[in-house]
Amino acid sequence: MVGGQIALTYQVDNYPGFPDGITGPELVDLMKRQAEGFGAEFLEEEATGVILGSTPFGVLVDETEYQGRSVIIATGSKNRSLGLESEERLMGRGVFVCATCDALLYEGKRVVVVGGGDSAVQEALDLTRFAKEVYLVHRRDRLSACKCLTDRASQDEKIKFIWNTTVTEILGEKKVEGVRLSNQETGNVWTLECDGVLLAIGWIPNTEIFRGQLDVDERGYITSTNGVDTSRAGVYVCGDLNDRRYRQVVTACGSGCMAALEVERYLAEKG
Ligand SMILES: Cc1cc2nc3c(=O)[nH]c(=O)nc-3n(C[C@H](O)[C@H](O)[C@H](O)COP(=O)(O)OP(=O)(O)OC[C@H]3O[C@@H](n4cnc5c(N)ncnc54)[C@H](O)[C@@H]3O)c2cc1C
Structure with missing residues (x-):
């Protein structure tokens, strides 16, 4: 898609x-039309493999190979999920x-944050600017976030911690109305009413098809220098695929621009 x-x-x-905001699909449509205006062609296919050992590089869609003298990889990332049907059904509805x-959508409301690392705690702190109450549900008995974030969260009166607990169900038909929680130690199961559930249990970069062809770190991120250069000249990365920190449309577009400029330079140098 x-x-x-x-x-x-x-x-x-x-x-x-x-200034008045824009819907996601409208923004996508505008960007697509702009790119097409410059000659970009869109293929709604899934790349199943790559051949990056020599130029021209190859991108495979099953048996078909698309060749290019340079490649920009922008396959994004996906959030780790709880594996619940309700989580998928209510995505974007709480x-x-x-x-x-x-966060602004949850002004004066109660939100549950799932996770216990740096991102979960940072997200919980960000939410406190608007939400009335933030419950941080973590499956262990302490946070794995850095000390400075842990200290800030512990001192924040709006944040309450629920330890050794997992979310076993997100409740609500058309929008989130609560979560069902289960304590790992006592087996106690109970329901907490809430208006939103923020998942902060990590991200998985979509890099499977590049492994073995490009250097990848222990978390699956493609190793890059200068923001967009990979271990192979002529192959670049951009967007959430390689962003552990910001994950915004504007930052994805910014690094996309950097990658495109690098391609231009690379091709010019190659003559
Ligand atoms: C629910 C939600 C709300 C958000 N709201 C905002 C917001 O309000 N403001 C904001 O700035 N950011 C928001 N974000 C973050 C923003 O959407 C991302 O930062 C941005 O979309 C990253 O763009 P990307 O192109 O790098 O990656 P993605 O958007 O992840 O796009 C990657 C694309 O690559 C495709 N792909 C992956 N593997 C393959 C393959 N093998 N072959 C072919 N195609 C492949 C995927 O299908 C996808 O189309 C939101 C994210 C989510 C999930």
């Missing part, structure tokens, strides 16, 4: 140039993955 994660987003309020993007 053209558009990636943003096509799944109802409203984007933080992309420059749209289930969300980015406080920076959606």
Whole structure:
């Protein structure tokens, strides 16, 4: 599907140039039309493999090989999931993955954050600017976030911790109304009413098909220098695929621009 994660987003309020916000699908359509205006062609196919050992590089869609003298990889990432049907059904209807993007929607409301690492705690802190109460549900008995974030969260009166507990169900038909929780130690199961559930249990970069062809770190991120250069000259990365920190449309577009400029330079040098 053209558009990636943003096509799944109802409203984007933080992309420059749209003071009243814009829906995700509309923003995707505008970007697509702009790219087509410059000659880009879109193929709605899944790349199943790559051949990056020599030029021209190859991108495989099953048996078909598309060749290019340079490649930009922008396959994004997916959030780790709880594996619940309700989580998928209510995504964008109270289930969300980015406080920076959606915190305003939860002004005066109660939100459950799932996770216990740096991102979960940072997201919980960001939410406290708007939410009335933030419950941080973690399956262990302590946070794995860094000390400074842990200290800030512990001192924040709006954040309450629920330890040794997992979310076993997200409740609500058309929108989130609560979560069912299960304590790992006592087996106690109970329901907590809430308006939103922020999943912060990690991200998985979509890099499977590049492994063995490009250097990848222990978490699956393609090793890059200068933001967009990979271990192979002529192959570049951009967007959430290689972003462990910001994960915004504007930052994805920014690194996309950097990658495109590098391609231009690379091809010019190659003559
Ligand atoms: C629910 C939600 C709400 C969000 N709200 C906001 C917001 O309000 N503001 C904001 O700035 N950011 C928001 N974000 C974050 C934003 O969507 C991402 O930062 C941005 O989309 C990253 O763009 P990307 O192109 O790098 O990756 P993605 O959007 O992940 O796109 C990657 C694309 O590559 C495709 N792909 C992957 N593997 C293959 C393959 N093998 N072959 C072919 N195609 C492949 C995927 O299908 C996808 O289309 C939100 C994210 C989510 C999930």
